[in-house]
Amino acid sequence: MSAQPVNPNLPPDHVTVFIDGVELAAPKGAMIIQVADKAGIPIPRFCYHEKLPIAANCRMCLVDTEIGGRPAPKPSPACATPVMDGMRVFTRNEKALKAQRNVMEFLLINHPLDCPICDQGGECELQDLSLGYGRSVSRFVERKRVVPDEDLGPLVATEMTRCIQCTRCVRFTAEIAGTYELGGMQRGENLQIGTYDGQPLMTELSGNVIDVCPVGALTNKVYRFKARPWELIARPSLGYHDALGSNLFHHVRRGELLRSVPRDNEAVNECWLSDRDRYAHEGLYAEDRATVPLIRDGDGFREASWDEALARVADILKAHAGDALGVLVHPATSNEEGALLARLAEGLGSGNLDHRIGQLDLSDGAHADAFGMPVAEIEHADAIVIVGSNIRHEVPLLHQRIRKAVKRGAKVHVVNPVDFDFTFAITGKHIVPPSRIAATLAQLEIGEAARSAVIVGAVAENGPYAAAIRKAAAEFAAAKNAKLCRIPQGANALGLSRQGVLPRGLDAQAMLRAPRQAYLLYGIEPGLDFADQPAALKALGAARVVALSHFACASTRAVAEVILPIGLLPEIDATLTNLDGLEQQAVAAARLPGQARPGWKVLRALGGLLALKGFEFTDLDGLRAEMTARPVHVAGNGAAPAAEATAAHGLELAVSPAIYRVDAVIRRATALQLHPLNAGPHATLNPADASALGLMEGAMARFATAAGSATLPVKVDARVAQGCVWIESGHGATAPLLASARLEVAAV
Template sequence: MSAQPTNNAPDLVSIEIDGKPVQIRKNAMIIEAADTVGITIPRFCYHRKLPIAANCRMCMVEVEMGGRPVPKGLPACATPVTDGMKVQTRSKLALQYQRDVMEFLLINHPLDCPVCDQGGECELQDVALGFGRSVSRFTERKRTVADENIGPLVATEMTRCIHCTRCVRFTSEIAGSYELGGMGRTEDLLIGTYIGKTVETELSGNIIDLCPVGALTDKVFQFKARAWELIARPSIGYHDALGSNLWLHTRRGEVLRTVPRDNEAVNECWLSDRDRYSHQGLTAADRAIAPQVKRDGQWQETSWEDALSFVGEALKKSPGSELGVLVHPATSNEEGDLLMRLARGLGSAHVDHRLRQLDFADNAVATTFGTPVAQVDQLKAALLVGSDLRLELPLLNHRLHQAVKKGARVYAVNPVHFDFNYQLAGEAIAAPHELVGALLALAKAAVSAGASAPAPLADAINGATSDQGDSDAVAALKSGAAVVILGEAAVTHPQASWLRAIARFIADATGAGYNELPVGANAVGLARLGVVPGNGGLDAQAMLAQPRKSYLLYGVEPPHDFADGAATLKALRGAEQVVAFSAFASDALREVADVILPIALLPEIDATLVNVDGLAQGVLAGSKAPGQARPGWKVLRALGGSLQLAGFEFDDIAGLRNGITDRAVVARDGMASRASAPAGLTRVATWPIYRSDAVLRRATALNAHPLNRAPAVRINANEAARLGLADGEQVRVGDASLLLRIDVAVPDGATWIEAAQDLTATLPPYGATITLSKA
């Protein structure tokens, strides 16, 4: 056998850094090679997730190529490796470069470390300790920069800015919003928003993590604690089904700050503002901190023993067939399983977590993604159906944005024009009653391209008309890795069964993956556990349309968390008993409930949630629940034990988890009836990004953000002219008086009224006919 060559793999090169041999891929930068072997090169502008800028020059190193030294230092972040290269990061010359750059950076930096929120975790402090001089040779006045207000989330102190441009590159390349930039040159260079506007991206908090100095800090956390006072607890986000990994920074059991925890398969190193700032809601004024019972129409705080006895008596007053159990879709696996045990023990089959779903014809539940999150940035094409992806799942949208930058083509079929941060290759906007028809046109194009329509859809598809844009979209989906994403505006649509069936057919016909966005942080987990109606049980909508004598509400806040808030309040007001397990005692809940049992929220409990990829993520309690609030699973165990029900004999959470079993949910082939043209406008109801659950609705900084728009009725100019209405007028919708806004994003025949606002929560649901009149 002949000797084999020992050359490197074709895509690897061999270099030497500080005498250490290193193999790394071609075209990698020196700084990447150094990081792989644990050799630290100081840097400020470089970040592994951002485009290279090479403008701080802190990473200067001495390089030898081809056996000859390069006559000047080179920036390690912007110098590609070549085979045989030798790099010195700590030579006399390299250290001189680095110390000189450090001196220049400190010339204008203010000496305010004692009052800077970045103190103790500041990259500039760390690098200055190793490379800075103890005395400055600079005697002129330091420059100062006037701050600008960029919103309620990020605080600015731009005199500290060292012009690394990490924030600029993040907003342009990652957030896709191009909101920050540099103005001027040399020491007159200013980083800002050009026109003094608020930074509106839903990922804005990441510029705080990226800033290597204290120029950008957390406005909510400002001046509350020093870094060394905080304890970091691992946790996950619970406001969408991505399950972003994060750290809770706590002091004496209180969450003061939230920062991202790296997980490349889930959230990379980023965190949405929704997960970062929601901790404000944990300490809301109406937080339930003690059991409360309503006796003779008056609320009174009581002991846990009395409250549980009251609940037991209340639940026994009506037969199990008259008990409806409504569960929030962010409820943990442990709590969800115990709720099923409780419902079975009480003889009720009426259990559901699909509170915002209107169409149950196919008995659909949340499922795991066909195309994993980590693969989305490698797609060649995507079809969004009823999805404002940027606000529904911000970090999934970020990955799709990265795919678009690599050439992916994205098409959308939506009830209104949503504001994406990338260019769509094609878009169809149709009022809710026409949305199914718009998607059928794409299905018709798929059939024309050779696919066979399934029997239940054949007549509808054959009756549709497609155009060249539909054919282009189908061709793009067939051209490579692709996905069809069914968003919340489709899942909560009154004809969701049609949209789901057509979207699945398009995905199958083109070979694309099928990703349906779960409505709720643990909707996938609750679906696996079968937290849905049993045989003969009523779904969430039917429980309200056919009111029960008793209701058990778990983690829900009526009317905001329901598809039809008015029907919810009507059913609860008419019930004989309403038992509420809740972290908050809102006015609406106090009106309809007979007892409120205070339960802890996810950051305060041991729990398991399942994300969109089917990944079960367990977390430990990171902070203390206030007052007498207790983890929900403990309250349910005590209640089930007092009622002597089967399945509540365990002693701890490990015993509880040992008894949890998955329960298959059987889907149906049914589809809702097709909508006819309405006599008036049909409502588009979307949930605002910062109003989708009770915690977010109490996070004051998020609710002050421009993405959280004031409640309004939005119609286009044509509809306004037809109705004789003008922008800025007050209009009446049922009993509510709302501001009218002319919005080009809304199609003819529709009015866009966002849900979950105090003024809109009880309006007719998504797809209902809306009548407008002057207030």
């Protein structure tokens, strides 16, 4: 072969390759299959996946190659053969097709003939390719092998007899999730894929093994046997349980949402989906879903018509307009609904409007802001500082991006009250009580880094020292020339901030500490969604409350006078703004339950009844045409969140969101509630503190604050900073403690 390039006009890092007679320019080192895919030339494959390391173990992608006029002695795997200048590749000649058909025959030797009952039927890669490359009659007459199934937990179902050992699932858990939970056991014909210890999958991204599996070996346990793919309609939507806004499709049959699958978007979630977004749809069909308007009648409720219920709500709001009214909004509410809520509050003369219901310290007037470094660029960062966040549970796919950065050589530093589990190496680890996070951050050294990011999460943002930590993070980022990335506390907290769902009067905490005469609750579960639960229930219990709600739960019924049923995101057309500041639209997928209506329609009707300006539009397009982002400025209230914050007695409290208890929908998703990561309410202490208090693992202890107390089982773990108690929010049992900075602990 000549040393001269075939095409001297190409850049020096490119070569010329001919695939099925088509001349292509390709980067040096690229694999044949990558070049062919880019050119739209099909090559069959099972083990190859563009996001996974190359394994080259299925051999389905065998092709014929020729270099310098000399044919290769045997077919080459296209996924593991780099292109060379002047190389000729034949994907469809007799030699290549014979090799591919022989591989297919071997793959089908032990595969069961259960396509009619296989839940993967209709979307199975093996089924599709066997049509083109398989024989009509098998020459194999011996008995097929059988592989016992494993119980991988409540999310992923197994039929391992179907497994063709492509190892996609193994490579996913190892390289993407970083948990190394699946592997190959035994050898040769006896090779099996499994967990070895028989334990359920613990990664928060486990559902992705369903997507990468090319056969029916790993399937969706929640969706299994409910429908065939040709019965489903795919509707583009968004994840709404963290601020990333993962792109996904909801698959619907006759209005019922049966499953959710990822929708590719390299800038947001790539091709992955967290389990929280994948299985949340179960929560839509909870028994306490609000389906009809309800009006309080004595100690209970009676069903009412929309006209009667709206009239009652309008009367309440008119009677308590101005400063007597407080409007509290869930931070996952859409931009359209948020814009109308801002107009409603303004029209009623109330500046008491806020969506920051889960944040204790609003003394600095902080609100959500877009990431200084886009999520897609974080994987290219040189240094990353994580402040006050269990980021693996808070935003699972942001954690995965950081893992990719570490694999590229990034250094990660952590300042946390708990040594949370990450799937990457930590360069600098500082485990300190919440009160010392700001001071520790001010003294942190990260060395020289061209591209660095500071990521501030929920433990910091929602705690009693949030303002000090935010200030320290901003100063640190400015001093180190780093990009500040504060995770918005709610799926659409950034969008709601831009739409003006922020106070011009009292903020969320102030309007609960100084109770209003009436409240409008939007999308909130009062018993679990507030940062200061005792104060919230006390204030709401003494006021007239109207609730536009997705669920008619016990806590809503306890405080509301009127409950208006509204649709959740999978049931409505809506726009959310993710943590990068990217506005993304979701399309209505599932049918609204009963008499429930899209929230924007309910607000439009309410604004019309009250004769307010800004409610003259007739459809969603009309509303969107009128929407503009408002200047965001919120004055801090200057008040410390808790008088006991500086007290020296007791242990400090560190609170992180429980991964599968973050909102009302997730809390009602049955499969997620059965997952081992949903550990239930408990309190975790450092061994030194537990010993000093005479507490042992599994003991029951009473945790008391000025606002309330709770009796919880104790766990002892050296990962918790000494002088701290770590609990998770989202549980009724821990709710009385969340607003406190410190608490007293005593054995029961």
